[in-house]
Amino acid sequence: MPAIQLQQLTKRYGKVEVLHGIDLEMADAEFTVLVGPSGCGKSTTLRMIAGLENVSGGEIYIDGNPISHLEPKERDLAMVFQDYALYPHMNVAKNMSFALRLQKRPKKEINQKIAEVAEMLGLTDYLHRKPAELSGGQRQRVAMGRALTRDSSTFLFDEPLSNLDAKLRTQMRAELALMRQRVRKNMIYVTHDQIEAMTLADRIVVMDGGYIQQQGSPEELFKKPANRFVAGFLGTPPMNFLEADIQHDGGHTFFRGKGFSLRCDEATKRRLSGHTGSGIVLGIRPSDLTFDPLAEESIELNVAISEYIGAQSVLICDCHGAKVMVELKSDTPIALGEKLNFRVDMESMHLFDPETERAIF
């Protein structure tokens, strides 16, 4: 039985509808990550599950029971807020133990719990400070800590790592991954960060404009994006899109666009069998373009910008007006303005209908 289920969940602010009937099932103890661009309704969804926003339509079920009429405290969940939401007048220890103190737990148990969580989050030296006396990253860790001291059945995280520096973020991500294995609880996690989404999630839910675009395991979404939005959203550097015409010529099928002509292999031809219309959008991940001056099925790119990021460089290239990103070993000798030939891997190429933007498998 699914632990948490959203059924046609809808949210309206006055006349404006911001969530348009979301259907989602999360299995027991699953780590679900909601991703999507800013303003797509991630926080709203989370806050409705928490009971902080009322439901305009549809229903939320936990273990099969409708809960949308319940107060937050009756839903047995802990939440980390996007803006920390710490209690300004309480010190770190008091902030983290507020829920436990309300439950009148024994002092010893509370202190032990605080010590344990503070240790894990590196907050032991700050327990007596007020939130105003902490840096942004420390506040965020306190917000995390406040949720972790509780043993609720469901944890909601709204971008809990967004204000940490790169090093701390990596460290906290690892801590979260560890914690996730240790405590088998329902976790719903909102983030902008793809690496967080990919590394932590059992299930990723990609949202845009108040709709769920696709949901599934990280691998599923990366390998088989259902539409152009999801394909462009997941993966860094993002997928390249090239518009092309389908042309038949001497028994072969070609994708012809500005400045390139690619001959389809048999497998690709079969994929096209259900597709009517003469246009197509090719989706090629930067990692699927290989620098190869002699390759047959290739496109020629004009290097415009080179972004050095360590062992790899990301080249932003121009292909007759279209922007194409490729990855290249940093020690490859290339010059800006140079024309380079890249081999296209047909098998890993994604195809999208230019009208509906749906993927063609």
Next chain:
Amino acid sequence: MRTATLNRLTPYIFLAPAVVIMALALLYPLGYMIYGSFRDWDPSQTLGETEFVGLSNYFYLWQDASFRESLAVTLKFAISVVSVEMVIGVGLALLLDRSLRGMSVLRTLFILPMMIAPVVVGLMWRYMYHPSVGIFNRTLESAGLGSVDWLGKHALLSVIIADIWQWTPFIFILSLAALQSLPRSALEAARIDGATGWQQIIHIKLPLMMPVLIVTCLLRLIDAFKVLEVILVMTEGGPGLSTEILALRISRTATEFRELGVAAAMSNYLLMLLLLLTVAMLAYNKFQEMRADRARRIAEEAV
């Protein structure tokens, strides 16, 4: 160099006229009063003709039973009105801090009493307290409960009630403003942490409102010690000395007893009391600022 000096002086130049006027309008009468309080001064004399008596006006007051009575009445009045007003004002604010239809109309209604001129408030309440035709006694009598001698036997209580009616709204709007500027998300976090409505008030709302409440309370105390018009209109300090607050006592000492020096000394006592409260309020504000500064410094070092 010269322009820099000039630039630095500019604000003072602009301030100067106001400072001069303030000094004349404020300090001159104040100095006059302090000077007068050391003299045996009858209204028929000019200040120059009076005799210097040192601190004897101040000492005399402490032996004067009427002054002590008046001080006691003032303290009783101020402390009881402010504490009741705080409780009702804050309570109402907590109750009405929600977005329901018609709430803004209700809020406007609640702050109306504050906008009525004090003399009118006094007159209104005097009629309402009237032994035979006042609304209170007529209501009580028609309910068969007999009448109450409001402004006779229970004069102090009656003026206290009138003051509470007039000034609770002041505390109400300030508390409401404080409530509405509380961090929403901290309250949401408290709901998630399992706090009931009551626990949210005790553990989150009241502690966070405290700075505003303390300043509001001090402001109201300062005002309550200076109260005059409403009581003047309602009871003129009577019956006996039962509602003779300091302001009335001062005016009677000056006009009826023709003791300007003593009246001035009494004014100075009141002034000192008010000064104490004002300094307490400023010190509290300063203290809050320093605390915020310290927190900011620590947070910057923490990075």
